[in-house]
Amino acid sequence: MGPPSRTAAxxxxxxxxxxxLDSAWEWWGAAIExxxxxxxxxxxxxxxxMDDLAAxxxxxxxxxxSVELPLRNRxxxxxxxxxxxxxxxxxxxxxxxxxxxxxxxxxxGMAELLSAVHAVGEQGEAWLRRLPADGxxxxxxxxxxxxxxxxxxxxxxxxxxxxx
Numbered sequence: 001m002g003p004p005s006r007t008a009a010x011x012x013x014x015x016x017x018x019x020x021l022d023s024a025w026e027w028w029g030a031a032i033e034x035x036x037x038x039x040x041x042x043x044x045x046x047x048x049x050m051d052d053l054a055a056x057x058x059x060x061x062x063x064x065x066s067v068e069l070p071l072r073n074r075x076x077x078x079x080x081x082x083x084x085x086x087x088x089x090x091x092x093x094x095x096x097x098x099x100x101x102x103x104x105x106x107x108x109g110m111a112e113l114l115s116a117v118h119a120v121g122e123q124g125e126a127w128l129r130r131l132p133a134d135g136x137x138x139x140x141x142x143x144x145x146x147x148x149x150x151x152x153x154x155x156x157x158x159x160x161x162x163x164x
Contacts, residue, residue, distance in 0.1 A: 017141035027116035030108035039107035078124025085118040
């Protein structure tokens, strides 16, 4: 017997999460590219905010693959980024923008970078809120959000992408 078939609601939830994640990667890439090409030079405030983000999220970082976290803990690790980024945006006066389905403005800078990370964290918040009613999020979408935020080349390594 094969795996159970997905419902239309499950397929739609996975599609929405994938669209959000794809857009977040696009906005993230635009900000990193514009910084590396010299179109965005970070200010001292932006550097300090990135340092503060790294300090605030250090406990969320990389875990050995053999560690099996309960689902709620995995969702909380993702959702924590949303609140942390909202605080950073308020502190720096940047306005977060919805990224899903929108091309990032160019040159991209701190607001676009924070918007990308926030979109992924916000997905974790939504899953956490809906967990009692909807059950677990789509495994592939959950893994995609974790990949965006944790591990090599992720938001966790944010400071390493800048040469200034």
